[in-house]
Amino acid sequence: MHLKKIAETPDAPxxxxxxxxxxxxxxxxFDVELVAVTKRYSATTTAVDDISLRIPRGxxxxxxxxxxxxxxxxxxxxxxxxxxxxxxxxVQDVEITxxxxxxxxxxxxxxxxxxxxHLTALENVAFSLKVRKVPKEERxxxxxxxxxxxxxxxxxxxxxxxxxxxxxxxxxxxxxxITRPKVLLLDEPLSALDPFxxxxxxxxxxxxxxxxxxxxxxxxxxxxEAMALSDMMVVMNDAKIMQAAPAREIFETPENAFVAKFIxxxxxxxSEGRAVxxxxxxxxxxxxxxxxxxxxxxxxxxxxxxxxxISLAGDSGDDLTAVMSDAEYFAQxxxxxxxxxxxxxxxxxxxxxx
Amino acid sequence: xxxxxxxxxxxxxxxxxLMALLxxxxxxxxLCVYILSFxxxxxxxxxPMVGWSFHWFEVxxxxxxxHGIGDVPNSFRRSVRLAAFVSVxxxxxxxxxxxxxxxxxxxxxxxxxxxxxxxVLPGIFIGFGIALTFNLMGWTINWWSSGIGAQLTWSLPFGxxxxxxxxxxxxxxxxxxxxxxxxxxxxxxxxxxxxxILPGIxxxxxxxxxxxxxxxxxxxxNVGLGNTMPMEVTGLLTGxxxxxxxxxxxxxxxxxxxxxxxxxxxxxxxxxxxxxxSEL
Numbered sequence: 283m284h285l286k287k288i289a290e291t292p293d294a295p296x297x298x299x300x301x302x303x304x305x306x307x308x309x310x311x312f313d314v315e316l317v318a319v320t321k322r323y324s325a326t327t328t329a330v331d332d333i334s335l336r337i338p339r340g341x342x343x344x345x346x347x348x349x350x351x352x353x354x355x356x357x358x359x360x361x362x363x364x365x366x367x368x369x370x371x372x373v374q375d376v377e378i379t380x381x382x383x384x385x386x387x388x389x390x391x392x393x394x395x396x397x398x399x400h401l402t403a404l405e406n407v408a409f410s411l412k413v414r415k416v417p418k419e420e421r422x423x424x425x426x427x428x429x430x431x432x433x434x435x436x437x438x439x440x441x442x443x444x445x446x447x448x449x450x451x452x453x454x455x456x457x458x459x460i461t462r463p464k465v466l467l468l469d470e471p472l473s474a475l476d477p478f479x480x481x482x483x484x485x486x487x488x489x490x491x492x493x494x495x496x497x498x499x500x501x502x503x504x505x506x507e508a509m510a511l512s513d514m515m516v517v518m519n520d521a522k523i524m525q526a527a528p529a530r531e532i533f534e535t536p537e538n539a540f541v542a543k544f545i546x547x548x549x550x551x552x553s554e555g556r557a558v559x560x561x562x563x564x565x566x567x568x569x570x571x572x573x574x575x576x577x578x579x580x581x582x583x584x585x586x587x588x589x590x591x592i593s594l595a596g597d598s599g600d601d602l603t604a605v606m607s608d609a610e611y612f613a614q615x616x617x618x619x620x621x622x623x624x625x626x627x628x629x630x631x632x633x634x635x636x
Numbered sequence: 637x638x639x640x641x642x643x644x645x646x647x648x649x650x651x652x653x654l655m656a657l658l659x660x661x662x663x664x665x666x667l668c669v670y671i672l673s674f675x676x677x678x679x680x681x682x683x684p685m686v687g688w689s690f691h692w693f694e695v696x697x698x699x700x701x702x703h704g705i706g707d708v709p710n711s712f713r714r715s716v717r718l719a720a721f722v723s724v725x726x727x728x729x730x731x732x733x734x735x736x737x738x739x740x741x742x743x744x745x746x747x748x749x750x751x752x753x754x755x756v757l758p759g760i761f762i763g764f765g766i767a768l769t770f771n772l773m774g775w776t777i778n779w780w781s782s783g784i785g786a787q788l789t790w791s792l793p794f795g796x797x798x799x800x801x802x803x804x805x806x807x808x809x810x811x812x813x814x815x816x817x818x819x820x821x822x823x824x825x826x827x828x829x830x831x832x833i834l835p836g837i838x839x840x841x842x843x844x845x846x847x848x849x850x851x852x853x854x855x856x857x858n859v860g861l862g863n864t865m866p867m868e869v870t871g872l873l874t875g876x877x878x879x880x881x882x883x884x885x886x887x888x889x890x891x892x893x894x895x896x897x898x899x900x901x902x903x904x905x906x907x908x909x910x911x912x913x914s915e916l
Contacts, residue, residue, distance in 0.1 A: 363812050384818035396809035400831045410817035413827070461817060 319369035347518035389463035673882035723844035730795030759853030802836030
C-alpha cells in the first residue's frame with residue numbers, strides 16, 4: 283500500500299533508488315501532526331487545550347469523546363475552517379497551520395454533507411475542478427470516475443434532495459476525494475443515518491480508506507463506531523486528549539477512569555486501595571473462592587442474545603456491571619432486586635492513573 | 637382501534653366564517669370596480685349599469701375626457717420608470733447589506749433597527765422632511781434624486797428584512813464546503829450563494845416594484861414635475877368623478893396580476909429547467 287502510494291506521488295523519483303534509502307529520505311512517518319495546539323475563543327473559554335498528536339501514515343483515526351470535548355474543533359482546525367490560537371499543525375511533514383483549506387492537502391466531509399442543493403450529484407463532485415477551471419469534458423469524466431468509486435454513477439444526474447441520506451453521503455465522499463486529499467476529515471459522518479445504514483456505510487468508509495491508502499480522521503461520539511473503524515483511537519475530554527492508541531490498547535489498558543467509563547464495558551472501582559478497571563466480561567455473578575469480589579443489588583438485566591448484561595448498584599457506591607453468557611445466566615437466573623456479588627481474578631485488574 | 641370521523645369543532649366554523657367575511661370585504665369592492673369600469677357612456681359612478689362599453693378605457697387613453705382627466709398615460713410611464721429604478725436599487729442594496737450582516741460589526745444592531753424603524757415612521761412626514769431638507773439645501777427635487785430616495789425609505793426596509801430571513805436560513809456549511817473545495821470569495825458568491833438564494837432575490841424585486849408603484853405619502857412631495865399614478869388617481873378622486881377611475885383600477889389590477897403571474901411563471905420555469913437538467 284505504501285509502495286503504491288509513493289509510486290502515485292507525482293514528484294516520486296523515477297530513478298530506481300535503493301528502496302530503503304528512499305524510505306528514509308522521501309517518506310514521512312506521520313500524515314498528521316498536532317504540536318501543542320490550543321484553541322481559545324476568549325480568555326476563559328478554551329475549546330482545545332494544548333494537545334499534541336501524531337497520526338501514522340495511511341491510518342484510520344477516530345477522535346472520540348462526549349459533546350463539547352473539543353473533537354470537532356480539532357477537526358475544524360485541521361481543515362482550516364477554524365484558526366489555531368497556539369501551536370502548529372503539520373500534514374506529511376509540511377506546516378499548514380495558517381494555510382487556506384485547499385492548500386493543506388486536507389478535505390472535509392461535513393456532518394450534514396453540505397451538498398450544493400442546486401447542483402446535481404455529478405456537478406457537486408465536479409465543483410472543485412470547475413473552480414480550478416478544468417475543461418468541462420474532463421471534469422465531468424473525472425467526476426464520473428469518483429462517483430463510480432462510491433457506486434453512485436447510476437444516479438449522477440439527481441439533485442441532492444432526490445437522494446437518500448446514504449446516497450448523499452456517498453456523493454459527499456466522492457466530492458471530497460476528487461481533490462485528492464492527503465488526509466480526509468469526516469465530521470460525524472454517520473450520525474444522520476439509521477442504524478442499519480450506519481453499519482453498512484461504516485464498512486464502506488473503511489473499504490475506501492484501505493483502497494486509497496490515505497489517512498482518514500473521523501470525529502464521532504460513538505465508541506462502538508470508533509472501535510470498529512480505528513487503527514488509532516483518540517479519546518478526548520474537556521479540551522484534552524485522554525488517551526491516543528490503537529483500539530485494542532485502549533480497551534485493554536484504559537489510561538484513566540474517564541477512558542474506562544467512556545468506552546464502556548468496564549467496571550471502575552477501588553481494589554486494595556488502588557483505582558482499577560476490570561472488564562465487565564471478566565466479571566461473574568456470585569462470590570468465588572480466591573477471587574476479588576464486590577457486593578451490591580441488581581438494578582438491571584439486559585438480554586442481548588449471546589450474552590446478558592447485569593448491572594448492580596454496588597455497596598461502595600460504584601455502578602457494577604457483569605456480562606454473562608446466556609447459558610450461564612439461565613443456569614443461575616438472578617433477578618432485579620436480588621443481592622448479589624460480582625467476582626473477578628486479581629489478574630484482570632488494570633491500574634488506572636488517577 | 638376504530639378511527640371514527642370526528643366532526644369539526646365549532647371554532648372551525650366561526651373562524652371560517654370570519655375568513656369568508658374578510659375575503660368578501662377584500663374582493664367584493666374590487667369586483668364592483670371591475671364591473672363598473674365597463675359602464676356605458678351615459679352611466680355614472682354607481683350601479684345600475686347603463687349599457688356596457690369600453691368607453692371609459694378609450695377616454696383614459698385618449699385623454700379627451702374633458703375636465704379632470706389628467707395625463708394618465710404619462711403618469712403610468714413615470715410610475716413604472718420609478719418602480720424599475722427603485723426595485724433594482726432595493727434589491728442590490730438589500731443583497732449587499734444582507735451579505736455584510738452575516739458578520740457582526742460594532743453598531744450593527746443600531747444600524748439595523750434604524751433602517752427598520754422607517755417602516756413605522758409616518759410616511760407623510762418622511763416625505764415632508766425630505767422635501768424640506770432639499771429646499772433648505774437649495775436643491776431641486778427631482779424624480780431621480782429625491783423621488784427615488786423617498787421611495788427607498790419605504791421599499792428598502794422590507795427588502796432588508798426579507799434578505800435577512802433568506803440569508804438567516806442559508807446553511808453556512810455550503811460556503812465552508814465551497815471553500816474546502818477551493819472556491820474563492822467571488823466563486824462562492826456566484827456559484828453557490830446567489831443560485832441558492834435566487835428565489836428570495838426575485839421576491840425582493842417584485843415586492844419593491846409593488847411598494848414603489850403604489851407609494852404616495854413619501855413620493856408626492858418629492859417627485860418633482862408631473863404626477864405618479866397614485867397621485868393622479870388621488871387627484872381624480874377629489875376632482876372629477878367619472879367611471880374613468882374604475883378603468884384605471886381595472887388596468888392597474890391587471891398590471892399587478894400580470895406582474896405576479898410573470899414572476900410565478902419565471903420561478904416555475906427556473907425550477908423546471910433545473911429538474912430537466914437533472915434528468916439528463
